[in-house]
Amino acid sequence: NKINVGIIFGGKSAEHEVSLMSAASIMRAIDKEKYNVIPIGITKRGNWMMYDGPIEKIENGQWENISNKLIKDRPEENIFSVIPIGDKSLGDKIPPVLIDKIDVVFPVLHGPYGEDGTIQGLLEMADIPYVGAGVLASSLCMDKVYAKKIFEFEGLSVVDYFVIFKDELEKNIKDYISAVEKNFNYPVFIKPANLGSSVGITKAHNRDELINGLHEAAKYDRKIMVEKCIECREIECAVLGNDKPKASVVGEIIPSHEFYDYEAKYFDDGKSKMVIPADIPEEISDKIRKIAVKAYKALECSGLSRVDFFLEKGTNKIYINEINTMPGFTKYSMYPLLWQETGLPYDKLIDKLIQLALERYKQKP
Ligand code: ADP
Ligand code: MG
Ligand code: MG
Ligand code: K
Structure with missing residues (x-):
C-alpha cells in the first residue's frame, strides 16, 4: 500500500x-x-x-x-x-x-x-x-526578533539589533535614526522581521540609505529590525530529526554580491558559491554543529531546519543568524547538499522527512 x-x-x-x-x-x-x-x-x-x-x-x-x-x-x-x-x-x-x-x-x-x-x-x-516544524517552531523561526530573544536566552551570540514598528517609523524616525547612529557604525542591515530569501533586506552605508531601507522593509512587515553589520563568512548547518536531531557537516556560502541578497540567491547563474564542507578548522565546525543542534532544540524544531551562522573575520567569533524551518529544497540547494555530503542522498532524505512526520504524528497525545 x-x-x-x-x-x-x-x-x-x-x-x-x-x-x-x-x-x-x-x-x-x-x-x-x-x-x-x-x-x-x-x-x-x-x-x-x-x-x-x-x-x-x-x-x-x-x-x-x-x-x-x-x-x-x-x-x-x-x-x-x-x-x-x-x-x-x-x-x-x-x-x-x-x-x-x-x-x-x-x-x-x-x-x-x-x-x-x-x-x-x-x-x-x-x-x-x-513534514517539518510544528506551529510554534515555525512561527518563532520566521520572526527574526523572537528567534533572537530565544537564542540570547540560551546564551548564544547574536548580532546586536534594534526593533522599530511601522507606525513609530512614521512618527519618530529621527529619534530612531539617532539611536541607531549612536550605537552602530555604517553599514547596517535593515530587515523586515518576518520574511526570507533576503526579500526587503538592504545594507545601508549612510543615513539616506538607512531611511530608504526602513521604508523598503516597511513594505513587507510592520516590524522592522536594524542590525549591526558583521564582516563575516557565512556558514550553514543542516539539522534533521525530531527528539534526537543530528547536524550535518557545515557548508559555506560565498555570495556573488555585496551580501547574499535575493538576486545572488536565485538569479546569478551560479556565481554565488557553496563550499561543502566549509574550509574552516574542525574545531570551529564542531562548535557550529553543536550550537546548531542546541538552537534547533531551543526553538522546538522538528523534521528539518537549516541553521545559519556568521563567522566573524579576524576574531572567528560565531554568531547565530537564523533558523530556516523550510529551507530551499531543490537537489542543488544547500540543505540537501549538506546531507548528501554527510552520507544521506536526496531521495533518502525525502523518505526520512516523511517518516519523521509520521513518527511525530503517532507520538501525539
Ligand atoms: P533571510 O531570512 O532573508 O535569508 P538573513 O538575515 O539571512 O535573512 O539575511 C540575508 C543575508 O544578508 C545574509 O545571508 C547575509 O548575506 C546578509 N546579512 C544579514 N545580516 C547581516 C549582518 N548583520 N552582517 C552581515 N551580513 C548580513
Ligand atoms: Mg531566512
Ligand atoms: Mg538567511
Ligand atoms: K528564518
Missing part, C-alpha cells in the same frame, strides 16, 4: 517561485514505489488548486492555467472535499481542508503563509501529519 503524500507548493509569499523549484525537485526524486504524489498548488493570490499536469509546468508557473480547468472538471470525491471556512462568497479563495486519502503533507512553502506556522496550524486542525 502506497503512502499518499500531498505536496503543497507555491503560496502567497515573495518566495513563491523558490517553492515551485523545490517542490518540482522533490516530486522528481521521491520514491514512487513507496509514495503517491498528490500535488496541491497555491497561487500568488492565495487560491488553492489541485494539479496533475507535468512537473515542468510547476517550475515555469504554467500549472496555474491547467489547474484552473482541472478544478472545474474534477468532482469532489477526488482526493479532497472542500469545506468552506467562514465567508462562502470568497469562493475558491477558501483554503480547502484536506480530508481523506492524504496520509501526510509535505508543505514545500517558504516564507510567510507557509514557513511561519499558518499552514502548520491548518494541518493540525485537519489532523494530518506533515
Whole structure:
C-alpha cells in the first residue's frame, strides 16, 4: 500500500517561485514505489488548486492555467472535499481542508503563509501529519526578533539589533535614526522581521540609505529590525530529526554580491558559491554543529531546519543568524547538499522527512 503524500507548493509569499523549484525537485526524486504524489498548488493570490499536469509546468508557473480547468472538471470525491471556512462568497479563495486519502503533507512553502506556522496550524486542525516544524517552531523561526530573544536566552551570540514598528517609523524616525547612529557604525542591515530569501533586506552605508531601507522593509512587515553589520563568512548547518536531531557537516556560502541578497540567491547563474564542507578548522565546525543542534532544540524544531551562522573575520567569533524551518529544497540547494555530503542522498532524505512526520504524528497525545 502506497503512502499518499500531498505536496503543497507555491503560496502567497515573495518566495513563491523558490517553492515551485523545490517542490518540482522533490516530486522528481521521491520514491514512487513507496509514495503517491498528490500535488496541491497555491497561487500568488492565495487560491488553492489541485494539479496533475507535468512537473515542468510547476517550475515555469504554467500549472496555474491547467489547474484552473482541472478544478472545474474534477468532482469532489477526488482526493479532497472542500469545506468552506467562514465567508462562502470568497469562493475558491477558501483554503480547502484536506480530508481523506492524504496520509501526510509535505508543505514545500517558504516564507510567510507557509514557513511561519499558518499552514502548520491548518494541518493540525485537519489532523494530518506533515513534514517539518510544528506551529510554534515555525512561527518563532520566521520572526527574526523572537528567534533572537530565544537564542540570547540560551546564551548564544547574536548580532546586536534594534526593533522599530511601522507606525513609530512614521512618527519618530529621527529619534530612531539617532539611536541607531549612536550605537552602530555604517553599514547596517535593515530587515523586515518576518520574511526570507533576503526579500526587503538592504545594507545601508549612510543615513539616506538607512531611511530608504526602513521604508523598503516597511513594505513587507510592520516590524522592522536594524542590525549591526558583521564582516563575516557565512556558514550553514543542516539539522534533521525530531527528539534526537543530528547536524550535518557545515557548508559555506560565498555570495556573488555585496551580501547574499535575493538576486545572488536565485538569479546569478551560479556565481554565488557553496563550499561543502566549509574550509574552516574542525574545531570551529564542531562548535557550529553543536550550537546548531542546541538552537534547533531551543526553538522546538522538528523534521528539518537549516541553521545559519556568521563567522566573524579576524576574531572567528560565531554568531547565530537564523533558523530556516523550510529551507530551499531543490537537489542543488544547500540543505540537501549538506546531507548528501554527510552520507544521506536526496531521495533518502525525502523518505526520512516523511517518516519523521509520521513518527511525530503517532507520538501525539
Ligand atoms: P533571510 O531570512 O532573508 O535569508 P538573513 O538575515 O539571512 O535573512 O539575511 C540575508 C543575508 O544578508 C545574509 O545571508 C547575509 O548575506 C546578509 N546579512 C544579514 N545580516 C547581516 C549582518 N548583520 N552582517 C552581515 N551580513 C548580513
Ligand atoms: Mg531566512
Ligand atoms: Mg538567511
Ligand atoms: K528564518
